[in-house]
Amino acid sequence: MSADRPYENLKSLLIFNKKEEDLLTLALQNMAADGNDVERLLKKMSRIYDLSKVSNTFDKNFLSKMDRLEKAKTDKKVVILRDYHSTNSSTVADRRVEPFKVSAEDDILHAFDLDKKQVRHYRISRISKLDLTDSDWQHEGSHYEQATDPFRIHSREHLRVHLRLNVGAYNALLESYPIARAYLKAAPDAAEQFDLVCKVNSKFYGLSNFIMGNYQNIVAIYEPDELIDHIQAEAKLLLGKINYFFSPY
Incomplete structure (x- = not known):
């Protein structure tokens, strides 16, 4: 698997249609193997099939943004979130951030905002595009996860x-x-x-x-x-x- 395209490759590997799932299940059930081993394989296949359905909900643009954010996190580089659409402020603007946690299932990026000088949460789907920079993180000591409420909003109160x-x-x-x-x-x-x-x-x-x-x-x-x-x-x-x-x- 190519190291620089993990999410797109993962998506292509994990897509099973219903017929393929049924065939794999039937084959495993009819294997002359230890029952416990077969059961474990069936459970693993079930989890993979669930992941394929999840991965299928992410479009190419979303996966590309995930790929870039993960790379920036691994390399500890600053990224620019271009034309970020903020619901709270009703503005569209660029954000310079240090991304340190990416959660696809929640559509949330945890990052240190270099202009606001604090940890902020961003909806990945609201980022128009991403620019990777050569600038290294300068505020790693301030990176910490902040819990959000069920509506994906962080607040001290x-x-x-x-x-x-x-x-x-x-x-x-x-x-x-x-x-x-x-x-x-x-x-x-x-x-x-x-x-x-x-x-x-x-x-x-x-x-x-x-x-x-x-x-x-x-x-x-x-x-x-x-x-x-x-x-x-x-x-x-x-x-x-x-x-x-x-x-x-």
């Missing part, structure tokens, strides 16, 4: 939230934020409803957009009061904009 979702909101949440599965439980007193209980950033980034975009499937917001007040304020702002859009000239 967190608040506990409790929401109740119906099936539609449950599906929408997991499709956009798979890590939230760990904080979802079936409602004890209602069929086909789910409780989301977790700590999130105190600005409610991510969560408020989810609620506003799926309001028809949100059964209830139980806590905290700060979240309820925040959503009410957002709803009033939205209503004001709607009235403005449709007001006569």
Whole structure:
């Protein structure tokens, strides 16, 4: 496997269609070998097949960015994130960073921002392109992983939230934020409803957009009061904009 194209090569190696999977499974099951060995092989094949489905969701551009970020991390070099689309600041700008952790499954890059002088999280999918530089890391001592909330937001201040979702909101949440599965439980007193209980950033980034975009499937917001007040304020702002859009000239 070529050392400079690991992710694209990995993708090409791990693609099995359903017929191939079935044939491999049948062959293993009919092998005249120790049952434990066959079982281990079947489990390994199952994991590889799952990886092939995951790898198939990454397009060529995403894999290329992953490849470059991993190389920069290994070589301890600075990269420039070109035209990064920031949701929080609503800006498109370049970022000069030292990348030290790349998480494809979470679509997250952990890096030290050379302009802000702090660790930041970036969505890999929001990076237009990457430029590798010859500049060495200068702040490795400041590289440390910061935990994110289920909405992939890092914050020093967190608040506990409790929401109740119906099936539609449950599906929408997991499709956009798979890590939230760990904080979802079936409602004890209602069929086909789910409780989301977790700590999130105190600005409610991510969560408020989810609620506003799926309001028809949100059964209830139980806590905290700060979240309820925040959503009410957002709803009033939205209503004001709607009235403005449709007001006569």
